[in-house]
Amino acid sequence: MARDIGALLFDKDGTLFDFEGTWGQWAVRALAEITETPEAAKVLGDHLGVDSVSGKFRADSVVIAGTPHEIVAEVRLARPDFDAGDLYNTINRIATEVVPVEVTPLPPLLKTFRDMGMKLGVCTNDTLEPAYANLNHAGVREDFDMILGSDSGYTPKPAPDGLLAFAKHVGVDPTRCAMVGDSLHDLQSGRAAGMVTIAVLTGVAETPELAPFADVVLPDISHIPAWLAQD
Numbered sequence: 001m002a003r004d005i006g007a008l009l010f011d012k013d014g015t016l017f018d019f020e021g022t023w024g025q026w027a028v029r030a031l032a033e034i035t036e037t038p039e040a041a042k043v044l045g046d047h048l049g050v051d052s053v054s055g056k057f058r059a060d061s062v063v064i065a066g067t068p069h070e071i072v073a074e075v076r077l078a079r080p081d082f083d084a085g086d087l088y089n090t091i092n093r094i095a096t097e098v099v100p101v102e103v104t105p106l107p108p109l110l111k112t113f114r115d116m117g118m119k120l121g122v123c124t125n126d127t128l129e130p131a132y133a134n135l136n137h138a139g140v141r142e143d144f145d146m147i148l149g150s151d152s153g154y155t156p157k158p159a160p161d162g163l164l165a166f167a168k169h170v171g172v173d174p175t176r177c178a179m180v181g182d183s184l185h186d187l188q189s190g191r192a193a194g195m196v197t198i199a200v201l202t203g204v205a206e207t208p209e210l211a212p213f214a215d216v217v218l219p220d221i222s223h224i225p226a227w228l229a230q231d
Contacts, residue, residue, distance in 0.1 A: 011180065
């Protein structure tokens with residue numbers, strides 16, 4: 001292998017799974033379930049930066065990189081009448097029920113990485129229950145050496161804590177690990193951990209926003225093997 005990288009740590013939504021294809025489902029269902037009318041769903045969706053009918057996101061939506069607790073807090077700014085605990089449980093339950101849309105067939109791609117001798121991980125600002133459900137649905141949960149969520153006991157991205165825990169767990173120096181993600185949170189956490197940063201365009205952010213924080217910007221994760229093979 002041309003590039004001296006021994007481990008790949010992936011964000012989940014927008015990286016392994018197409019962001020709007022997956023979380024658009026979640027947004028439409030969640031807004032419909034927690035509000036009383038389509039009009040109320042639209043108002044709350046506008047506040048959260050997502051269209052309540054199409055599931056299309058604004059680039060500044062808290063949902064893109066926020067943890068479930070941050071999403072709940074943002075919802076309650078608009079709807080303080082909502083119970084935080086009930087809301088948290090509802091949005092997490094719906095997240096476990098959505099059908100994740102793979103950006104590329106994941107089992108063969110992850111086998112390719114494994115055949116290269118790569119250690120693999122997931123670090124998401126989602127919680128572990130939906131992360132496990134999404135990865136199980138794709139049939140790839142067991143392909144990862146470590147799966148980290150916002151409830152794994154580490155400060156969520158953009159902090160580097162979870163990334164450094166992954167590097168320690170798999171026994172690969174952070175400088176030989178790559179953080180792969182679609183958002184600034186992913187890339188900022190990778191830079192803070194001293195990792196290589198790989199940006200992908202399967203989320204909402206575009207190249208001009210991501211490029212300053214990325215060692216490379218790729219269309220999607222299927223392009224990583226060819227990039228790794230380059231001199």
